[in-house]
Amino acid sequence: VADLLIVGTGLMGTSVALAVRDERDVVLRDATPDRVSAAVARGAGRAWDGRERCSHVLLATPPAVLAAELLRLQRDGVGRTYGHLCSVQAGVQAEVEAVGADAASLCGSHPLAGSERSGPEAASAELFAGRPWVLCPSALTGGPALAAAGDLAAACGAEVVRLTAEQHDETVALVSHLPQVAASAVAARLLMHPAASGLAGPGLRDTTRVAASDPALWTDVLALNAAQVGPLVQLLADDLAELARALRVLAGAGARPSAAARGVVTDLLARGRSGRSLVPVKRGEHDRDFVRLAVRVPDRPGQLAGLLVSAAQAGINVEDVRVEHLPGRPTGVIELLVQRGGRDPLARALQGDGWDVVPTTL
């Protein structure tokens, strides 16, 4: 009997396997055999022979195939308990019950960690470290399934949170599914004028990062959570329609700027700024707690490492790093985010070590 069978050795499944492989005997299965080979090659576990019994089975497949896959595994008596990681919970719970699978041995959960990349190559043992991992037991979930799901999340280094499926779906609609829609809608506009993207800066990269996600997987997610996401998309569309009306007024206003129209624009930007201040940078900390220090560096290997060594020698903790390559230029800019009191000492220390600190950030 293996400790853990992972079905679906993509980004998520392989990351879980890599995180627990030292403590657990992990076996792996995927509908695409190459994906199992890739996960095995990364040391995630061994290939499942299709017969071995397992204490716990984690379904890390796309949500659309989950209920059918669960039913098949349960009929074969493969696992004692089952879990899944779907980004949407209530719809999956309903489907599991509709196909007649045993809901008592299943506990749904959702790690709030991930990437716009997919597949075992993108997996990482560290993906879940310090991240929230929401357990969503249904009314039918039994104690052993809940305990097994919680143990696995904790073994991956995540912080375990418990919500109902409905609370979960409402929350992720706002913090994950709406941002995906907004990023995709902005990125889709770039197709109007592909050459313009050559001038893109970090703002465009940051706002469109998740637009690189897999459309098929996200279609499943949005369809499963349509009842929660739809009204939020409508509210966003209302905000944008009002903004578009105000901008039309401003475009035609000429020398008579309309205070009301400007007010609409400022209101959206100000509400956006307030909302952004709620977004954690690290858990419990916010962007406003950090200040930036920009350093110009030659665009060649080793610069970032050298900079971090200088910062460490100055005894200053770097909270985050952003690297800006300037296309066609031999230099780039590295931005270091540090605690407010740390910037001036860091700037002095870096200048002392010969780094080209950008003066406007001093």
Ligand SMILES: NC(=O)c1ccc[n+]([C@@H]2O[C@H](COP(=O)([O-])OP(=O)(O)OC[C@H]3O[C@@H](n4cnc5c(N)ncnc54)[C@H](O)[C@@H]3O)[C@@H](O)[C@H]2O)c1
């Ligand atoms: N990617 C994220 O950021 C993220 C975050 C949280 C939760 N999730 C959830 O995790 C799950 C997996 O997502 P992922 O990002 O790892 O996707 P992925 O595409 O990297 O991996 C999914 C794997 O499932 C396999 N698969 C498909 N149908 C199968 C079947 N019938 N039997 C066995 N294997 C099958 C695919 O071949 C693929 O290897 C999804 O339910 C998703 O909602 C993803």
